[in-house]
Amino acid sequence: MSGITQKRNFGAAQIILFLSIAVLVIVVAVPVLLIFFNAFWVGGKFNIRDVLKIIGEPDTYQALVNSLIIAAGTTIGSTIIGTFFAWLVTRTDLPYKRFMKSMFLVPFMLPSFIGALAWKMLLSPRAGFINRFFMANFGLSGPVFNIYSYAGIILVEVMYLFPFVFIQVCGALERMDPTLEESARISGAGLFTITRKITIPLVLPSILSGALLIMLYSMAHFGTVAVLGIENGIFNIPTLIYQRIHQSAGSFASIRTGTVLATVLVVTAAFIIWLQGKILSKGHYQIIAGKSFRPMELKLRTLRVPLFVLCVAYIGFTIVLPTVVIFLVGGLKTYGLPFTWENLSLDNYKFILFDYKVTRDAIWNSVTLGLAAALITMFAGVMISYVIVKMKVRGKGFLEFLGMLPFSVPGSVIALGVILAWSGKFGINLYNTVWIILVAYIARYMAFSLRANSAALEQVHDSLVEAARACGATMWQALKDIVLPLVRPGMLAAFFLIFLPSLRELTVSIMLYAPTTRTIGVAIYTLNEDGETVVSAALAGIALVLIVTGQSLVNYFTGKSEG
Amino acid sequence: MDIIQVEDIAKSYGKHRVHEELSLSIQQGECFTLLGPSGCGKTVLLRLIAGFEIPDAGKISIGGTVVSDPSAGVNISPDSRGLGVVFQDYAVWPHMTVFDNVAYPLKLIKMPRKDLTERVMETVSMVGMGGLEKRLPSELSGGQQQRVALARALVAKPSLMLLDEPLTNLDANLREEMRFEIKELQRKLNITVFYVTHDQEIALAISDRLAIMDETGHIRQTGNPWEIFEQPADPFVFNFMGIANFISVRRVGEDYLVGNGAQPMPWEKPEGDASEWAAGFRPSDVRIAPAGGAGLRGVVKRASFLGAMMDYLIDVDGASLRTSIETHEALTERLMFKEGEACVVNFRNLLWFDARSLAEVLKR
Numbered sequence: 030m031s032g033i034t035q036k037r038n039f040g041a042a043q044i045i046l047f048l049s050i051a052v053l054v055i056v057v058a059v060p061v062l063l064i065f066f067n068a069f070w071v072g073g074k075f076n077i078r079d080v081l082k083i084i085g086e087p088d089t090y091q092a093l094v095n096s097l098i099i100a101a102g103t104t105i106g107s108t109i110i111g112t113f114f115a116w117l118v119t120r121t122d123l124p125y126k127r128f129m130k131s132m133f134l135v136p137f138m139l140p141s142f143i144g145a146l147a148w149k150m151l152l153s154p155r156a157g158f159i160n161r162f163f164m165a166n167f168g169l170s171g172p173v174f175n176i177y178s179y180a181g182i183i184l185v186e187v188m189y190l191f192p193f194v195f196i197q198v199c200g201a202l203e204r205m206d207p208t209l210e211e212s213a214r215i216s217g218a219g220l221f222t223i224t225r226k227i228t229i230p231l232v233l234p235s236i237l238s239g240a241l242l243i244m245l246y247s248m249a250h251f252g253t254v255a256v257l258g259i260e261n262g263i264f265n266i267p268t269l270i271y272q273r274i275h276q277s278a279g280s281f282a283s284i285r286t287g288t289v290l291a292t293v294l295v296v297t298a299a300f301i302i303w304l305q306g307k308i309l310s311k312g313h314y315q316i317i318a319g320k321s322f323r324p325m326e327l328k329l330r331t332l333r334v335p336l337f338v339l340c341v342a343y344i345g346f347t348i349v350l351p352t353v354v355i356f357l358v359g360g361l362k363t364y365g366l367p368f369t370w371e372n373l374s375l376d377n378y379k380f381i382l383f384d385y386k387v388t389r390d391a392i393w394n395s396v397t398l399g400l401a402a403a404l405i406t407m408f409a410g411v412m413i414s415y416v417i418v419k420m421k422v423r424g425k426g427f428l429e430f431l432g433m434l435p436f437s438v439p440g441s442v443i444a445l446g447v448i449l450a451w452s453g454k455f456g457i458n459l460y461n462t463v464w465i466i467l468v469a470y471i472a473r474y475m476a477f478s479l480r481a482n483s484a485a486l487e488q489v490h491d492s493l494v495e496a497a498r499a500c501g502a503t504m505w506q507a508l509k510d511i512v513l514p515l516v517r518p519g520m521l522a523a524f525f526l527i528f529l530p531s532l533r534e535l536t537v538s539i540m541l542y543a544p545t546t547r548t549i550g551v552a553i554y555t556l557n558e559d560g561e562t563v564v565s566a567a568l569a570g571i572a573l574v575l576i577v578t579g580q581s582l583v584n585y586f587t588g589k590s591e592g
Numbered sequence: 593m594d595i596i597q598v599e600d601i602a603k604s605y606g607k608h609r610v611h612e613e614l615s616l617s618i619q620q621g622e623c624f625t626l627l628g629p630s631g632c633g634k635t636v637l638l639r640l641i642a643g644f645e646i647p648d649a650g651k652i653s654i655g656g657t658v659v660s661d662p663s664a665g666v667n668i669s670p671d672s673r674g675l676g677v678v679f680q681d682y683a684v685w686p687h688m689t690v691f692d693n694v695a696y697p698l699k700l701i702k703m704p705r706k707d708l709t710e711r712v713m714e715t716v717s718m719v720g721m722g723g724l725e726k727r728l729p730s731e732l733s734g735g736q737q738q739r740v741a742l743a744r745a746l747v748a749k750p751s752l753m754l755l756d757e758p759l760t761n762l763d764a765n766l767r768e769e770m771r772f773e774i775k776e777l778q779r780k781l782n783i784t785v786f787y788v789t790h791d792q793e794i795a796l797a798i799s800d801r802l803a804i805m806d807e808t809g810h811i812r813q814t815g816n817p818w819e820i821f822e823q824p825a826d827p828f829v830f831n832f833m834g835i836a837n838f839i840s841v842r843r844v845g846e847d848y849l850v851g852n853g854a855q856p857m858p859w860e861k862p863e864g865d866a867s868e869w870a871a872g873f874r875p876s877d878v879r880i881a882p883a884g885g886a887g888l889r890g891v892v893k894r895a896s897f898l899g900a901m902m903d904y905l906i907d908v909d910g911a912s913l914r915t916s917i918e919t920h921e922a923l924t925e926r927l928m929f930k931e932g933e934a935c936v937v938n939f940r941n942l943l944w945f946d947a948r949s950l951a952e953v954l955k956r
Contacts, residue, residue, distance in 0.1 A: 501672075
């Protein structure tokens, strides 16, 4: 017979809550607050007129307008393409649908700035392979298409961002209860009426939410604009922040401009996320069940083959072609030589992997930074999610608010905030070390970890923990024996969601790197800027191999465990 | 001896007051059921006893030890209370086998491996799960999972077991089977059981004593099953313990007349001076007979054949009442009535309620 014993209560709940708040405050809240502070606080006074003046300056104003133009164009283009392809692979009798669907998701894996590099090689006005081919063979006096333009930037961003809409709409179309459409059909509605009156309204929240995600991403997107825009003087908010901070080596004026631009980004992002939450909470999941149904398929008839060809051409042109170009250029002896067997070799790849210190360091830095960031963020994320999802403690509301922050802070903002916080202002100077990049990665990827771990924790019903407590387990024992094993899949997911993207990270690292602390992304970008095109392409090729292999392994193992 | 003593407990969530000044005591070795409609706070009381919730005020003792007393700063955590708890959703850990689930409480007290295996196997076979120890919960049916939860709660030989609607998620046949098994285990192991449910049938079947809680968290009556069933303390308990008929009776001088007619109620008169009364009885307490005999004269409004039973709805001067009679008896005793046919009714048992207090109960 087990008796009753009085144990001391160490206030474990309070300790965990305190730690969680501390992590988020130090890593995310302080940098963001410093940005606001620097933007609005001049000479000990709150100063909004100055902020407006900075926004009104031609350069900054133009960058804001450019961000808007590019984001709007990208969002519209991606939404149309994403929705169209999603409908094709879920609701029609298109051949090889499953394969097509997985191909359309490939751009998720590919870093868009590497894509932008490829397109620069293909379509830059003078040297681009396609432009040169047409000028040489058809006697054109000028380039077919100039990639250094708004249209070029938008097209490249669309190619890499449309999967956000695609995957959301696919999910909605697949989960939609077919009886909703069938009952409309029985009531005598034609296919066009059904699509207009039933299908589209039901899928609209998914389309809009995907579109807003793209908007958010594109507003804050650095890579593509950096590769394709700067050449022609097209700056958006993140690239202008980078340029200012980079050129003026941290002068007061440039930091102010940076913080004002960053503030605009944060406010826009917060607004977009708020809007998305509104749209998603509007009865989206009531009509669309979690179960998979077999939806009715539209017979494409005579359009079946042409649409199939269109899909194959799209995949070939946007995914295969740029990838092949990267690998081919990476194999060239010198940039500019034609692609013949004599000119191609594996020497560049060997050189960057074994001999060239810059790229070897970059690969080492990216892998170690990625591992460290993924591990730390995974554990911090599971702790914070646990407090938010499971614990009943006072002060949780504040933590919930802090937990929302990482979702609405874009990479360039984090980088700028981290510079402000960790450059010796508070006694610790991490500037020009790998540690500052690590801190920034943790802040940048915290949102991924929180999302994956919260989702896993929601599945662990409270009574499972209470049952353990009733069996005689202390809170720590219950966490170790029950909660941890059950959220392990979520933690693993968080780990890879952080590790793989961090291998190709550019936005944050480019603002924080020092000569010895380049990451893969930084090395590819700077080598390309320095005219080392073939070496940069080879490194990009290696990055692609790393990322695709890693992602395939993850897909394989998660696919297996789900049975 | 009281094993659980709950004294003047208060508990609220924000502005919602679940319990105030609630007291209850449960005796060693009995099967005590707390019965009440859903949302009345009975689960909260169980959670307070288990230690998952902390009372705002009051005192809870288990086996003579104070486990919760906010005024004295005492709050013993659930893992130190030495209880077995079974939850409505089983709460069987999905990543452990049946054996590991049941063995967990013993592992925590670091029982030697040999004794542990022996005890687990013994407990597993006691709940009828012998041979399934290596299964994962995903390979078990709901009933089997609940048996695992039961074994897990019993394996450390607690003197007190708390069960929170453990049978609600099971189908009807299984529910009936399991309730006898729980009762059987309780007797065999001589442990105290605190059982929380909204199901009257289960409560009556397994309890030594039971308490009826109303929607506001107040205990209306405590007693053994037949006391509760036959001598309900108030209309709430009467109404809650099964299908109840209430017909309105008005006092005219010294007479108590049914509905809006002039027939007096054929039963002894109520005590009290109210002018509006309600007579309460169960369908099984109504005796129907062909017209012409003694009793209340009425008309059959609806006759339903339910297989084993005949169910009649009878109108007596504007008051309607239901009665059921075994089909076999109806056929042999010539008590098959058609709709519109006249009849007389008498009562085997009847309780008087003040019409105003009844209205308050039925309003909810």
